[in-house]
Amino acid sequence: MKETSAAEKSANIKQDSDINQDIQNVQTVGTPFSDSAKMTMRNVDVFYGDKQAIHDVSLDIGKNEVVAMIGPSGCGKSTFLRCLNRMNDTIESCKITGELKLEDRDIYHPKQDVVPLRARVGMVFQKPNPFPKSIYDNVAYGPKVHGLASRKSELDEIVEHSLKRAGLWGEVKDRLSSPGTGLSGGQQQRLCIARTIAVSPEVILMDEPCSALDPIATARIEELIAELSQNFTIAIVTHSMQQAARVSHRTAYFHMGKLVEVNATQRVFTNPEHALTEAYITGRFG
Amino acid sequence: MSMNTVDKQTNKTNTIDLVNKNLAKRYRAEKRFKAYGIAAILFGLSCVVLLFTDIIGKGHSAFLQTYVYLEVEFDPESLEIDDISDPGQIARADYTGLIRTALREQFTDANGRRDRRSLYALVSNGAGFNLREKLEDDPTLLNQSVGVWLLADDDVDTYYKSRNDDGSEAFTGRLNEKQINWVETLIANEHLVKRFNTTFFSSGDSREPEQAGILGAMMGSLFTLLVTIALSFPIGIAAAVYLEEYAPKNKFTDFIEVNINNLAAVPSIIFGLLGLSIFIGFFEMHRSLPLVGGLVLTLMTLPTIIISSRAAIKSVPPSIRDAALGLGASKMQVVLHHVLPLAMPGMLTGAIIGFAQALGETAPLLMIGMVAFIVDIPGGVADPATALPVQIFLWSDSPERAFVERTSAAIMVLLAFLISMNTLAIWLRKRLERRW
Ligand SMILES: Nc1ncnc2c1ncn2[C@@H]1O[C@H](COP(=O)(O)OP(=O)(O)OP(=O)(O)O)[C@@H](O)[C@H]1O
Numbered sequence: 048m049k050e051t052s053a054a055e056k057s058a059n060i061k062q063d064s065d066i067n068q069d070i071q072n073v074q075t076v077g078t079p080f081s082d083s084a085k086m087t088m089r090n091v092d093v094f095y096g097d098k099q100a101i102h103d104v105s106l107d108i109g110k111n112e113v114v115a116m117i118g119p120s121g122c123g124k125s126t127f128l129r130c131l132n133r134m135n136d137t138i139e140s141c142k143i144t145g146e147l148k149l150e151d152r153d154i155y156h157p158k159q160d161v162v163p164l165r166a167r168v169g170m171v172f173q174k175p176n177p178f179p180k181s182i183y184d185n186v187a188y189g190p191k192v193h194g195l196a197s198r199k200s201e202l203d204e205i206v207e208h209s210l211k212r213a214g215l216w217g218e219v220k221d222r223l224s225s226p227g228t229g230l231s232g233g234q235q236q237r238l239c240i241a242r243t244i245a246v247s248p249e250v251i252l253m254d255e256p257c258s259a260l261d262p263i264a265t266a267r268i269e270e271l272i273a274e275l276s277q278n279f280t281i282a283i284v285t286h287s288m289q290q291a292a293r294v295s296h297r298t299a300y301f302h303m304g305k306l307v308e309v310n311a312t313q314r315v316f317t318n319p320e321h322a323l324t325e326a327y328i329t330g331r332f333g
Numbered sequence: 334m335s336m337n338t339v340d341k342q343t344n345k346t347n348t349i350d351l352v353n354k355n356l357a358k359r360y361r362a363e364k365r366f367k368a369y370g371i372a373a374i375l376f377g378l379s380c381v382v383l384l385f386t387d388i389i390g391k392g393h394s395a396f397l398q399t400y401v402y403l404e405v406e407f408d409p410e411s412l413e414i415d416d417i418s419d420p421g422q423i424a425r426a427d428y429t430g431l432i433r434t435a436l437r438e439q440f441t442d443a444n445g446r447r448d449r450r451s452l453y454a455l456v457s458n459g460a461g462f463n464l465r466e467k468l469e470d471d472p473t474l475l476n477q478s479v480g481v482w483l484l485a486d487d488d489v490d491t492y493y494k495s496r497n498d499d500g501s502e503a504f505t506g507r508l509n510e511k512q513i514n515w516v517e518t519l520i521a522n523e524h525l526v527k528r529f530n531t532t533f534f535s536s537g538d539s540r541e542p543e544q545a546g547i548l549g550a551m552m553g554s555l556f557t558l559l560v561t562i563a564l565s566f567p568i569g570i571a572a573a574v575y576l577e578e579y580a581p582k583n584k585f586t587d588f589i590e591v592n593i594n595n596l597a598a599v600p601s602i603i604f605g606l607l608g609l610s611i612f613i614g615f616f617e618m619h620r621s622l623p624l625v626g627g628l629v630l631t632l633m634t635l636p637t638i639i640i641s642s643r644a645a646i647k648s649v650p651p652s653i654r655d656a657a658l659g660l661g662a663s664k665m666q667v668v669l670h671h672v673l674p675l676a677m678p679g680m681l682t683g684a685i686i687g688f689a690q691a692l693g694e695t696a697p698l699l700m701i702g703m704v705a706f707i708v709d710i711p712g713g714v715a716d717p718a719t720a721l722p723v724q725i726f727l728w729s730d731s732p733e734r735a736f737v738e739r740t741s742a743a744i745m746v747l748l749a750f751l752i753s754m755n756t757l758a759i760w761l762r763k764r765l766e767r768r769w
C-alpha cells in the first residue's frame with residue numbers, strides 16, 4: 048500500500064531540508080470541514096508561554112465521525128486534542144486563541160463552565176489511569192459527580208451498561224468491588240473508557256489510548272472504538288498508522304504545529320495530497 | 334573501522350576478563366557500602382539503648398513507693414468530731430495529730446522536741462489525707478484502732494530503696510542516726526513495704542517528692558496538644574491545599590513559600606515570646622493556660638505541617654487529577670475526592686511528627702508561664718497547667734534524690750507518650766494507604 052503510493056508521488060517529494068523550510072508556508076489541504084460538524088475549530092493558535100505549539104489550525108469533527116490525528120512526535124497533536132475539552136486550562140502558561148465550538152457553543156467563552164463541557168467532551172488518556180478505587184467506584188464516579196443517577200439501582204444500571212459497552216463486563220462482573228488498579232493494562236484502559244462513557248458524553252477524545260498496550264488488547268480497543276463511533280463522536284491521536292487506517296473515517300496529519308492535510312483515511316494512506324504527509328506515511332520521518 | 338571488526342573477537346574475551354576482574358572490586362565496594370550503613374544503624378541503636386538504660390535505670394525505682402505501717406486510733410476527742418454525720422467536721426479534723434500520737438506510742442525513745450520532730454518526719458506530711466479518706470469512706474472507724482499503711486517520707490523512701498541486704502552503705506541523705514535506727518526497727522518488724530506508686534500517676538506536682546505526681550503535667554500536655562491538633566491540622570491542610578492547588582504562581586506566593594520555610598527553622602523560644610506578647614499581652618489571656626500553650630505550639634507546628642502536606646499533595650500522581658478533571662469533576666471535587674485521600678497518609682505522618690515535636694517542646698511554654706508550680710490537676714484548656722517536658726525541667730532542678738528518680742520516670746512517661754503517638758501514626762498510615 049505504502050509502496051505504491053510512494054512510487055506515484057515520488058516526483059513531488061522534496062528533500063527533507065526543503066520540507067522543513069517550507070513548513071512556514073503550509074496551507075491545509077484536503078477536506079478539513081464537514082457538513083454535519085459536531086465540533087468546529089477555526090484558526091486555532093496555541094502558545095506555551097512565548098512558544099507557539101499550534102499554528103492556525105482549522106478543522107471540523109463531524110457527528111459520529113472518528114477523526115484520527117497523526118504526525119511526528121512533538122507536532123502538537125496532544126496539545127490540539129486537549130484544547131477540545133479545555134484540559135489545557137490546567138497548564139498555566141498555555142494560551143489559546145481562535146474559535147472552538149461544540150455545536151453552537153463557544154468552548155472558550157468566558158461564561159462557559161468547564162464542568163458541563165467536560166461532561167459533554169470526555170477524554171481517555173495515553174496511560175491507563177484508573178482511580179485507586181474499586182472498579183464500580185471508578186465507573187460510578189462521573190455519574191455521581193454530575194448527579195446522573197438518583198437511586199443506587201440507577202447507578203448500578205449505568206455502571207453495568209458502561210462496562211458492557213466497553214467490553215469489560217464479562218471479565219469484571221464478579222469483582223466489581225476489587226480495585227481498578229488490579230486489572231491488566233488493557234483492562235484498565237477499557238475501564239477508563241467505561242468510566243468516560245458512563246457520563247454519556249457526546250464527544251470522546253483519545254490520546255494514544257493503545258500506546259501502553261499489547262497487540263491483543265489494542266485490537267480489542269480498536270473494535271470498541273468502531274462500535275462506539277455509532278453513538279459517539281471520536282477524536283483519536285495515534286502513532287500507529289495502521290490503527291488510524293483501521294478505526295478512523297478521516298485522518299488529520301499534523302506537522303510542527305501545523306495541520307498539513309485532512310482527508311478521508313483511505314485517501315491519506317493510499318494517495319496523500321501533500322508531500323509532507325507522503326513523507327511521513329512512507330516513514331521518511333516521525 | 335576495519336581494524337575494529339577484525340579485533341572484535343579478541344576484544345570480546347578481553348572485555349569479559351576485565352569485567353570479571355572488576356567484579357571482585359565491585360563486590361568489595363558493595364560490601365563496604367553495606368557495612369557503613371550497618372555501622373550507622375548500630376551507632377544509632379546503641380545511642381537509643383544507652384539513653385533508655387540510663388533513664389530506666391534511674392527512673393524505674395520511682396514506680397515503687399515506700400509505705401509505713403502504723404496502728405492509728407481514730408480518737409474523736411483529738412479529731413474534735415462530735416457528729417460523725419457532718420462531713421465538714423470530718424474534713425476539718427486534724428489527722429496529723431493521730432499519726433504523731435501513733436508514732437510516739439510506737440517509738441517511746443523519742444524524747445524532747447527535736448527527737449519528736451525527727452520522728453514525725455518519718456511519715457509524709459501528706460499522710461493525714463489518707464486517714465481522712467479512710468474515715469470518709471467508712472465513718473464507723475471512729476473510736477476504733479486500725480492498722481494503716483501510710484506514705485513514708487521521701488528520705489525514708491530513698492534510704493529503704495538504696496538499702497541492700499548485703500550490708501553495703503545505703504543512702505542516708507538527711508536522715509539522722511536516730512531516724513535510721515527507727516527505720517531499721519520498722520524494717521525488722523516488716524512495718525515498711527514498697528508498693529506500686531499510685532500517687533505518681535494520680536496527683537499533681539508537690540514540694541514533697543513522695544506526694545508529687547505526673548498526672549497534672551500529663552493532663553496539661555494532653556490539653557495543650559489537643560488545642561494544637563485541633564487548630565494546626567485543619568489550618569495547615571487548608572493552607573497547603575490553597576498553596577498547591579489554587580494559588581497563582583507569582584512573586585507573592587514565592588515570598589509566602591520562602592517565609593513558611595523560614596518559620597520552620599525559627600527557634601521555638603521566639604514563638605514563646607510571640608505568644609507572650611500577642612495572646613497574653615494583647616489579647617490579655619491568662620498565663621499558664623493550656624489554651625495559650627496550644628496556640629503557641631500551633632504557630633510552631635504550622636510550618637512543619639504545611640510543608641509536609643504540600644509535599645504529600647505534590648506526590649499525588651497528575652494522571653489521577655487529569656482523570657477526574659477529564660470526567661468533569663470541579664477543582665474542589667478533585668481535591669476532596671482524590672487528592673486529599675491520596676495525600677492523607679503523608680500529611681498525617683508529617684503532622685504527627687509536628688505534634689510529637691510540640692509535645693516535647695519546653696522553651697515556648699516557659700515563656701507563657703506554664704512553668705508555674707501548679708498542684709491542682711487541670712480539668713480543661715482554661716485551667717492553669719504545666720506540661721510534661723516542663724515538669725521534667727522543674728524536677729531536674731530539685732535537689733532531693735527522690736526527685737531525681739521522678740525526673741527519669743517522667744521522661745519515661747513522656748517517651749511512652751511519644752512512642753504511642755508514633756505508633757498511632759504508623760498504624761493510621763498503614764490503614765489509610767491504598768495498597769492498590
Ligand atoms: N506543558 C507544556 N509546556 C511547554 N511546552 C509544551 C507543554 N506541552 C507540550 N509542549 C510543547 O508543545 C509541543 C507539542 O507538544 P505535544 O505534546 O502536543 O506533542 P505531540 O504531538 O502530542 O507529541 P507526542 O506524539 O510525542 O505525544 C512540543 O514542542 C512540546 O515541547
Ligand SMILES: [Mg+2]
Nearest residue numbers: 124125126254
Ligand atoms: Mg502526545
